Each structure stands twice: as C-alpha cells, then as structure tokens.
Amino acid sequence: MAKAQRGAPTQKKKKEIGFPYKFRRLQEKPLRRSESDRPRLLGKYEQNVRPWLLKEFGYKNPFEVPRVEKVVLNIGLGEALKTPKLLEQAFESLGNITGQRPVVTRAKKSIATFKLREGMKIGCMVTLRGPRMWEFLDRLLTVALPRTRDFRGVSRKAFDGRGNYTLGIRELLIFPEVDIEKLDKVPGMNICVHTSAKTDEEGRALLTQLGVPFRAA
Template structure:
C-alpha cells in the first residue's frame, strides 16, 4: 500500500450535549477543556424550539471541540481505552465512508477525572474521521477536483485501520 492509500485520523470531534445553558454548560466546557488538553470548546445552539424540553431556538445547549494531529490520536487512544473495556467496537458504529463514533456515559471514566458532587456527571459523543492523503483536493476552493475511488475510505478499510492501529477488535 502506498503512502497515499494509507488511512489516517483526520480529526476527532468531541461533543457534550447538556440541554440547557447556564452553570451546567460552563461545567461541561471546563471538563472538555481539561480532557482535550487545552482545546477550546465552542458552544452548539438549538436549531428548533422544543417546548416539551424547554428549549428555544438559538439557545446554547452543548459544546464541542475538534482535535487534529497528535492531539487527536492521543485523545482517541485514551477514549478507546475508556470505552472499549473488552477492546471491542461494533460494525454498526462505522459508517459507509469509514468514520466511526461512540459514546461515553461518564466523564469520570477517563483517567485523572474524579467525581465532584458540585459538578455532576457528563457524557460525551466522540466521532473520528478517517481519511487518506489527497482527499483535500475534493474539498478545497481553488482547483477543486474529483478524487479517485482508491482515495475513498471504505468501511472495511476503516475497521482494519482501527484494529491495526489501536488494537481494538471489530465485531
């Protein structure tokens, strides 16, 4: 396999949905900044009004951070160790383009995080985007081009990459 055909982790997106603004959202942002080692979380806002949940359109309801490069790999390794206790991911967690995601129910499962009754427990969603070199040519603004089908990451390739790189079994 050539260097252009080798998959890599392009980015990792960490999302914490709180459902309300205020102190809980600030706590979630602080936890995320601590877990992602300094990556500044940005707020996510409600797209629609949901009266049953007391959410208005435009209200901040969560936060997210995008990690790239070495920070992304380090965080993903730590998150996979936390999530995959039995070193197993399921095939349904991978999409057709090779990306995969999983959720962690408690932030206290991460090493170095202790339970604080003042803060509470927060869960998070983690999405990893797997790409090959050269895929940027399809997204760039200047001289945008179609890419060869060999540069698309298939679901099976992504599963193989996760197994080889992180030692996680995919069932």
C-alpha cells in the same frame, strides 16, 4: 423617562466571551515538537499500520492509504436549559480532557415541545487535529477505555458507511482528568473519529491496527 434623542450614541452590546476557564494543558501558541516528542500512536501508524494497509488492500498510490483526519468530541446537555451550571462543568471537564478550549453549541431550531428556542446553549464540542488528536487517541485506547466498568470492547457496527466511526461514552469519569467532586451530574460524550477511508471495511481495518478493541461479534 424621556426618550433618547435622535443622533445620540447608542450603547453597544457587550460581546459574549463564554466561560472564563484556563485549562492547564492549553497552549496559546503551537509548540515546536522535535522528533522525540512525536506522539507514540503517530509513530506506530507510520511505521507499522500504513505499510500493512498498503499491502493488505493493494493501493497503487501511497496517498490512498486511509488515515485519521480529525476527532470530534461532543457533549449534549438538554438539562442545561434548566441548570446552566451543568454546562459550565461539562465545558471545563471537556477542556481538561483535550487540552483545548471547547466551543459552546447552540440550538439551530426552536422546538416548543421541549421549550427550546433557537440560539439556546445545549452543549459543547472540541475538534482535535494533528499531535493533540494522536495523543488523545492514545490516552483513550490505553487509559480511558480499560477503566470502563465491565468493558468487553466497542461495537463493530458504529460506522457511517464512509469509514467514520462514532463511539459513545456513558460517563466522563473514565478519563483521569475529570474530578468527580466538581460535577453535580456526570455527563456522557460522543467521540467521532473521521478517517479518509472510502469504505467501512477500510476504516475498520485502520482502527483495528491502531488498537481499537472491537468486540468479536
């Protein structure tokens, strides 16, 4: 085969667009919400939780009262290296749960022991803020967690020392949006609730008042 001539236009590599899924609750443009459409949990925080925290901890400035800033959902799939279909199924499930398009996560380092190369797809994640964040937390506390088998509450010790809390979900089937018939393997998920609290005590008080069912011990 003859070599390409110098100065000849080279073919550009097509940009990878990811998985072509359209989620039923995904909105391309932000919706204008009225007062009646505000998330229920946000109203509870403003009317009950924030005044209680202000009195309990004696904050001098109302802006010091802890609040939930964002919620990060992450699914890690080491099996996706051999079975890419599992990543596509997890991607679609996470999008249906959150109503927001996930981002595919890639390996940052190469590890020969696990046959992992830098840049390989190993999972997906979503970062929720604003109304979607409050709506997801409401569904998590009132619908998903009570569907967990033999549920006795969540751990009180899963804080990082700065008021942020991480919750591990073993099976995505606790969310009604997930269709088990479309999954070859049921994945788990990590949910990290980022707060503006400066200590674990303040973060735990915030989440307790919002309705997080912590275990007694």
